[in-house]
Amino acid sequence: MTLETGYGVPTVAVHTDKFDKVVRSVAEVNGMPGLRQVFVPQPIMGKTPAELRAYVDGRDPLTGRPVMQEVLEGLTRPFEADELGPAEFDRTTPPLVEGASEDALHRLFLEQRWTDMLPIVLPTEARVAEMLAHTRRKPDELVGRMRSTHFREHWAYSVEKVAVNAVMAGARPEYFPVILALAATGVTARSSSSSAMAAMAVVNGPVRHEIGMNAGTGAMGPYNHANATIGRAYGLLSQNGQGGSVPGLSYMGNQGNNYAYNSVTFAENEERSPWEPFHVQHGRRPDESAVSVFSGVRSTSFTLGLRETYWREHVRNLLRGIDPNGPPTLLLDPIAARQFVTRGGFTTKAALIDWLHDNARMPAGEYWDYQLVQNYIYPRATFGEEPWASKLAAAPDVSIPMFRREDIHVVVVGGETNGYWRIMGCNYQKTVSVDDWR
């Protein structure tokens, strides 16, 4: 679209057929519904040159017409007036929804795909008003904007819209400042990435105790009302605030992700941690309340404790088990955290992160051959961006770090029923004040 409208170059976009609805939708909401698009079978990845030549010589699986005929026509056939779409259109929906009964409204919310397919609490005016009473912010104040993918348009949401989704999730009004802070990150918990991302949210500071969040036993499971419903509200706000998360249209995660049900939302166990809290590492005072969000949550590896002789090898093995494009965030039970202190001498999180960076390694040739490294890191390396440019200069058999130091993180959570710990492959995004949203 940029080439067409910004540079005046006639263009045809070729996609695989699984993406027909999403790319047509993206073209429409960008004001070019008639954008010339041609489809070939999915997948491209892993096919031989001969197989891909057959795609070129073959037919568009959606129209049945020869692919190259469509390509050539797309560049030479003038647009008809009805292909250009309306001069302008608005998709704003009414602020209120009506139904003959509660059952009818529940059905409507399901049919509109405004839920996560679990039962919701209907957002009546009284319930939403009660939620709104727990912030000094005005209902019509805009909190932020989100979109499901880079190619889509941002949608905006107000304090009231966040409150509506918080009610739907079953959140108590006293949780509302945390939910507003999550909304203010602008980081969606409903990415449409075909890699099936989820989000993760870590709460720090006094608010953890004020609203009864769990940082101990079962903190990441369905055992605490605040953890469960704050994370669920973040997900519902994301899908509704950004204008949808519908498989095939605005959600393309190939397998889906169970973490998305409550966006792995928990409190850090600051009291039992041997290190400074996560929000303090990121510029907040210990007596401030804040929430930190991570995106791209997909992979998990785990083990029990740190063995005296081979703990280094065991940790290296765990690190090698995650994709290089999904850097590690260690979620350590306090028992495991203290073992990192006693076994490794890591008296700060920074020291542990240094060790992790230096020990998560693989041969350069192996690293650069990862598909996601090719897709997302290799182009940046070729443009001279460090540290990847230096890694690219390494010979294939030279051992190189798998991750950037700044992408590795450590959070302490768990109830010390044992020393199990895990690594989440994910990307830290930002830390936002909860106090600003009280």
Add this chain to the structure above:
Amino acid sequence: MATLRVLNPVGFPPKVTRKVPAPRLDTLEGKTVYLVDCRFDDSDVFLGQMQAWFAEHLPGVRAVVKRINNVYLHDDPTTWEEIKSRGHAAILGVGH
């Protein structure tokens, strides 16, 4: 029957304004067509095959394979300027 009212959870969309596409070409003969590799999965292999198709079926069309300069998530004005100044049309691939 009484009607129940609740609040709508959906955010505020931006207004969509029509954009006008570039004029189409009368013919591709004698023209340069850029095959733009978006660096997604094995797009480069696919576009190489499309380039071969042009050589076999439309030898009067100069088909140039060009990789974007960065990840597809970033705008690439350098490449777009090159296509505008040296080319006449573009084929982008492959969105997956």
